[in-house]
Amino acid sequence: MDILTMSGIRVAVVIPAYNARDYLAQTLQSVIDQTHKALEIVIVDDGSTDDTASICRRFAASDPRIRILSSENRGVAAARNTGIEASKSSYIAFLDADDIWHPTYVERMLSALHPLPNTWGAVYALHRLIDPEGYCTRSGSSLNARDSIFSRHLVFRFVGNGSGFMVRRAVVDKIGGYDPSYASKGIGGCEDFDFELRTAEHFKIETVPLGLVGYRSHSAAMSSDRSRMARSLLAVTERCIARNPQLPAFVVGCARASAHLYAFSKFAALKDWSSAATSLKHIYHHSPMLASGILARLIFTKADRAKRRALSKIWPARQQKQKNLRKFEEIDPLLPLVGGWSRFRTKTLLSRLSEIDRSGECSAATSLLGRYVAPERSSIVKHPKV
Incomplete structure (x- = not known):
């Protein structure tokens, strides 16, 4: 399919936002600047008590593609579900309110997923870590896999964050959205990984192995709560x-x-x-x-x-800041990512898990899960617009 035909396909961008005033403007600007313009931008203000709502309204006033929904604070999974139900597009991309996308993110992701058969339900991209000012501090993992990746993803966790995943709406129809029960039990944080795994249980998944996501690290981020993240992943x-x-x-x-x-x-x-x-x-x-x-x-x-x-008590070190850091948007997305291998995550292990994925040893999941829909995900509450 040529680029002109692809340009008319609408993609919903769902952005949950809770007290996100420090980074939300940069996040929204990265969406507005996308080379793919057929976007349905749904922001869910998840009970913010700061300037999040006013920032949303300022952007919405100048861009008719933006819709704002509000709810009481119920967590990121419930907020994403609210955005999913409010959207109409056949493709849905998720972006956290403190992360950013490369301008070609949606275009590259849609171009990778759309031409594939419907048995392919999703596509993911890789990421670079950025600091509060938007400077890249290091590369995310370069490891990735495609096709039937269930067992490999369960072990290697290729995506690494909630801002690098795009799905067909058929995925949501099948698995029922994000699971809010983790947050209700005080172990929210890895709902995105849960959603990816349930997608992989039913569908093949494509990859765009480029650092198209700027994954922000800061003290207020959900991922900074180390104990909760650990218990959530377990x-x-x-x-x-x-x-x-x-x-x-x-x-x-x-x-x-x-x-x-x-x-x-x-x-x-x-x-x-x-x-x-x-x-x-x-x-x-x-x-x-x-x-x-x-x-x-x-x-x-x-x-x-x-x-x-x-x-350091004998010879105090000079306080020096890194001088060679570049802003995320200044980095060529084709610049290779590095790292990911370890004593545990070896090429041998990846190869063995690849054989299991190819052999279909995990394929029984499809028939087992055809009847599985958690009740918490099946009822998504609607919320009024701001």
Whole structure:
């Protein structure tokens, strides 16, 4: 399909916003500046108490594509569901109110997904990490996979945030939207990963392996609550395993090890040693050698930090800011991303999981989940416009 024909396809952009005044204007500008102009922009003000609503109204006054909805604060999953129901487009892209897109994001994502058969339900892009001022601090992971990626995504978590995923509306019709129950239980944070996994259980997924998303890191971000993020990821992983009893034992073991590796890093950073020890036990059960390596690295890191603190008292280091950082929009999206491999995430592991995905060992999920729709997702409450 040529670019001119593609340009007329409308895409809904759903943006949940809660007390987002510091970054919302930059986020909305990145949507307005998209090279693909056929957009339906739905902002859901999730009970903000700051200037979020006025910023939304200012942008809406000059762009008729923008609609604003408001609700009481119920969490990002419920806000996304509100935006989904209010939208009409056949394609839906999600963007958090503190992240930004490269101007070609929608165009590239739609061009990758639309020509594919309907068995392909979604497409994802990779990301670069940005600071509060919008400067790139480092590359996100370069790892990606396509087609039937269920087991690989369960272990490798290719997307990494809620702003790099576009779906056909048929996906929402099938799986029922985002699950708000995590937030209601105080473990919100990884609802996007849950949504991606349920998509992968039913559909093939395409990838645009470019850093088209600027994923912002700042102290007020949901991801800065390390304990909640750790517990959220563990809960998402266990729910996925529970509803897919046909998963091979190897995939289950790798998935739990991967989730607990993430959780261990978060708990250790908080010095929550009881929770960290629990995660380390799970890692040890999967691989004693991996657990031993993690423990040795933790001890070495603590000793190295103590040494640096002692030296800094003798020779105070000069406070220097990095001078070579560039704004996200200044970076060519074709510039390769780097990293992602580790002692656990190896090419050998990815290859073995690829064989499982190709062999269809996880394909029973489709028939099992044909009847699965969580009741919390099936009823999306409508909210009045602001």
